[in-house]
Amino acid sequence: MRDISDEELMTMYQQGDAGAFELLFERHRTPIFGFLYRMLNREKASAEDLLQEIFTKIAKARHLYEPRAKFSTWLYAIARNHCINHIKSRQYKQSMQTTSLDAESPATGASMLDFLKDERPVSDTDLQERLEWAVSTLPPTYREVFLLHAVRGFSHAEAAKILGMNPATVRTHYHRARMMLCKRAGNLIDTEKTKEQR
Amino acid sequence: MNCNECEPLISPYLDDELDSGQARTVSEHLGECSACRNSVDTMRALTDCAEALPGVAPSTTTILKIGEAIRETSPVKRQATFGPVLDIDELIAYLHIDRDTLEIYLEGMPFFELGGKLLFRTESIDRWIQQREQLAGITTQNVSALTMVESEDSEGGVSWTL
Numbered sequence: 118m119r120d121i122s123d124e125e126l127m128t129m130y131q132q133g134d135a136g137a138f139e140l141l142f143e144r145h146r147t148p149i150f151g152f153l154y155r156m157l158n159r160e161k162a163s164a165e166d167l168l169q170e171i172f173t174k175i176a177k178a179r180h181l182y183e184p185r186a187k188f189s190t191w192l193y194a195i196a197r198n199h200c201i202n203h204i205k206s207r208q209y210k211q212s213m214q215t216t217s218l219d220a221e222s223p224a225t226g227a228s229m230l231d232f233l234k235d236e237r238p239v240s241d242t243d244l245q246e247r248l249e250w251a252v253s254t255l256p257p258t259y260r261e262v263f264l265l266h267a268v269r270g271f272s273h274a275e276a277a278k279i280l281g282m283n284p285a286t287v288r289t290h291y292h293r294a295r296m297m298l299c300k301r302a303g304n305l306i307d308t309e310k311t312k313e314q315r
Numbered sequence: 316m317n318c319n320e321c322e323p324l325i326s327p328y329l330d331d332e333l334d335s336g337q338a339r340t341v342s343e344h345l346g347e348c349s350a351c352r353n354s355v356d357t358m359r360a361l362t363d364c365a366e367a368l369p370g371v372a373p374s375t376t377t378i379l380k381i382g383e384a385i386r387e388t389s390p391v392k393r394q395a396t397f398g399p400v401l402d403i404d405e406l407i408a409y410l411h412i413d414r415d416t417l418e419i420y421l422e423g424m425p426f427f428e429l430g431g432k433l434l435f436r437t438e439s440i441d442r443w444i445q446q447r448e449q450l451a452g453i454t455t456q457n458v459s460a461l462t463m464v465e466s467e468d469s470e471g472g473v474s475w476t477l
Contacts, residue, residue, distance in 0.1 A: 150371055165373050165377040173381075176385055244364055291326070292327055295362065
C-alpha cells in the first residue's frame with residue numbers, strides 16, 4: 118500500500134477503501150497542517166479545527182475527485198479555499214493575534230522586540246523563529262504563495278492551479294513576498310555565516 | 316542601473332527568471348554595489364531557511380478524531396464470497412464482528428496454523444456457529460432439567476452434547 122500513488126489511493130477510497138484515505142491523511146497531514154498553521158498566524162487550535170473540517174469535507178466530496186488531477190493540488194486547493202474563507206470570517210478577525218514587534222510568539226513566548234534587543238549571535242533556531250514571525254506579517258495573498266512555493270515546494274504552475282491564479286501573478290506575488298521578508302527579517306541574517314555553510 | 320531599479324529584480328534574478336539583457340545589467344550592478352550584493356545573499360539565505368522550516372504536526376487527539384471521522388464517512392466494505400479457508404481479516408468479515416470481539420472468542424474457535432498465520436476452515440467455523448446456536452437455544456430452556464457433556468471433537472474443538 119505504501120508504494121501506491123496518491124491518485125491510486127484516492128481511487129481506491131472512492132471505491133470504498135477507507136484505509137487508502139487514512140494512508141493519504143498520514144502522508145499529507147503534517148505538511149498541510151503546517152500550511153494552515155502559518156496561514157493562521159500560528160494559532161494551533163484554529164489550524165487543528167480547520168484540518169478536521171477539511172478532511173471531513175474531502176471524505177464527503179470524494180466522488181468529485183477526478184483521477185487525472187494531481188491529488189496534492191486538489192487537496193491544497195480545498196484546504197486553501199477553506200482557510201481563506203475562515204480568515205475572512207468575522208469570528209477569525211475578532212480573534213486574530215497582532216503580529217506587532219511586541220506580540221509574544223506562540224512557539225517561544227518571546228516577542229520580536231526581545232529578539233532584536235538580544236545581542237547574542239543568531240542561531241539557526243532563532244533565524245527560523247524570526248522568519249516565521251516575518252512570514253506571519255505578510256498579507257495573506259503573498260503569504261500563501263510564499264508558503265506553497267518556498268516552504269511546501271510547489272512549482273509556480275502548481276501553486277497557480279491551487280490558487281486559481283495566473284502563473285505570472287504567482288511569480289509576481291512570490292517575488293514581492295521575498296522582498297518584504299528581506300526588509301523585515303533580512304538584517305537579522307549573518308550572510309558571512311551562511312556563505313561559509315554553503 | 317541604480318539600487319532602486321535593482322531591488323525589485325533581485326528575486327527573479329536569483330531564480331534565473333530575467334531575460335539575458337536584464338540579468339547582465341543586474342550582474343554588472345552587483346559587481347559594483349556591496350549593498351545589493353548583500354541583499355542577494357540575504358534573500359538566498361532566507362529562501363534556504365524557508366525550505367528548511369520544520370514540519371508542524373497536529374496533536375494526537377486531532378489525528379485520532381480525523382481518523383474516526385474518515386471511517387464514519389466511508390461505506391463498510393463487505394466481502395461477498397468466502398473461500399474454504401479464511402484468514403483473520405476474512406473471519407472478522409465473515410462473522411460481522413470487529414477484531415476486539417474476535418479476540419474474546421478466538422481461544423474457543425477451531426483453527427490451524429500455517430506459515431505463522433492463523434487460518435480457519437469455513438466448514439469448521441460454520442460448525443462452531445451451529446454449536447453456539449444450539450447453546451443459545453439450550454440456555455433459553457430450563458437448564459436444571461438438562462445435562463450437558465463437554466467433549467473434544469475430531470478437530471480439537473470443544474462441543475457440547477445433551
